[in-house]
Amino acid sequence: MKIVVIVKEVPDTEAKITINGGKPDLSGVKMIINPYDEYAVEEAIQQADKLGDSSVTVVMIGDDNSKKNLTNVLALGAEDAILVKDAALAGSDPLQLAKVLKAAIEPLGAGMVLAGRQGVDHDWGMTGIALAELLGWGHVGLITGLEISGDSFKATSDGDNGKMTFEGSLPAVFTTDKGINEPRYASLKGIMAAKKKTVAEKSLADLGLDAAVVGGAAAKVSFVGADLPPQKQPGRIIDGDSVQAKVATLVDALRNEAKVI
């Protein structure tokens, strides 16, 4: 079976990001593979191993700098990669990106697509779902378990009140949650093998897509700005000679300063 994983790059979760003119300043911030996508990659590789006679293709929408991160994914065990890059895609919304992914994935004849449950940058959590809709495939989100047998699947997810199980038929799209597996570390052999694997680069024109439809200029939803959470005021320790005096000061502060009682 051909298994496709879609991955995206997000700013390093350990980086300290500053806001400049209402927008996050990402200059000098390392881009990493979206952490939720790491579970999707691991699941794809494990499923391919289990099924036998299967291979994993990674599809990413990115830019010239994305090749490094794609190589990392290839080092983990994916067979090849498609990198869609086009300047017109800057600012495209998830539905537009799903259209682009559909065009890249459809010709591959895949049995399933795996994606992370959401990108940790905008937390939209939409791309995988929109892709399933556009492909006309089934979809189970936030999965923490997946079993394939023949053309059917059994997927589980951890709801708030217990585990839920879903059954369906392939092809399908799954988005992965934490806990579905333990993503592996790239092995030396994997890293050495990755340089011999191919990354096919595609533009919108290569995919037969129109920038006027899927480009950022035509986005229905745009990211316009961000604020850091307000700084917490330091707490105040109430001093006093006795418990009674402290309580009196506290009550006074609650009533007259905080005005909550």
Place this chain on the structure above:
Amino acid sequence: MPQPKTDPHDIYRIMELFSDEERLIHDSVLDWVKERFLPLIEEHYEAGTFPLELLPELAELGVFGPTLPEKYGCAEASYTAYGLINQALEYGDSGLRSFVSVQSGLVMYPIYAFGSEAQKDRWLPQLASGKAIGCFGLTEPNHGSNPGGMETIATPVEGGYRLNGAKAWITNGCLADVAVIWAKVGDGDSKSIRGFLVEKGTAGFSTAEYKKKLSLRASVTSELFLKDVFVPEENMLPNVQGLKGPLSCLNQARYGIAWGAMGSAMFTFETALRYGLEREQFGRPIAGFQLQQLKLSEMATDIVKGRLVAWRLGQLRNAGEATPVQVSLAKRDNVNTALRIARTARTIMGGMGIMLESHVMRHANNLESVYTYEGTHDIHHLILGEALTGLAAYEG
């Protein structure tokens, strides 16, 4: 907490000197060390045990014999990649790096370089996959810095050799499935030295662990005893004779140590810097005081220099041109630097610095061994001294 204004981990952007592939190898091993190894080290250090439960993961990463050919299950990576692996491993613990140095540089390397095809086919895949552990027996109770004086003797007998003698301070000795034992053949001089693959369980071969070490506690160190041990002819390494056999292995391991020491230094420096920024005395972070900044500045500078030496040595090694003198210089000075940095880190951390949970004194203690093994600090001065003057100062 105050913020550094430069990347304290890589002021000179040294990581840019490596290929993407090499950086990826480094990052993957370092991530593993931080996430899988460091959480276990305190327990093992106190117990005086090596975390053998991590052996399959180490093998899966591919750190054993990483420069050797793919056909033996190895990655055929560059020597700079091998260096960066050592750096990442010793960021964790010198004992972890020692385990890998012995397996790769002192056991797989001589089998690969001097072994028969049958020896390579039998042992290299097993050692690469961690299914077998190896050790290297050169040092003896009476012969440390001058291995040429060794007393272990291999007497030719029908079908092979009979080995008698003892080896001291052998890393992984008790754990090993195969020991590379160096011995003089007959009653010859050091030119008669040969390497033998002695398997665990061979009659007359026994080991005993040094139990009360205050250094490298998460590494197993043992004595080996050989009493009329029969070793068949086919277990002798056929393609090397004389001291150059063991010395060329040491050259491999010393190369890795030059890198590994910088990993340890980076860890203790980073730990002290973080502590200095958080810990306040007299109403301000201690890292804001001039005396502590002098220490931090010297540590950071020394790390830049040591890493650049390792990098240059790596380039020469990749080209097959690194000389034993160059390797010796880097081993000696980078280990000395790392030891100084670990001790200084300990002082910056005050009382907290003596605690196992602070990790810096563990590094300092470990480096006392690293300073002495693979040629003591002093002996490496004599190697460079001889190269500079043409006068050997070892004896007489």
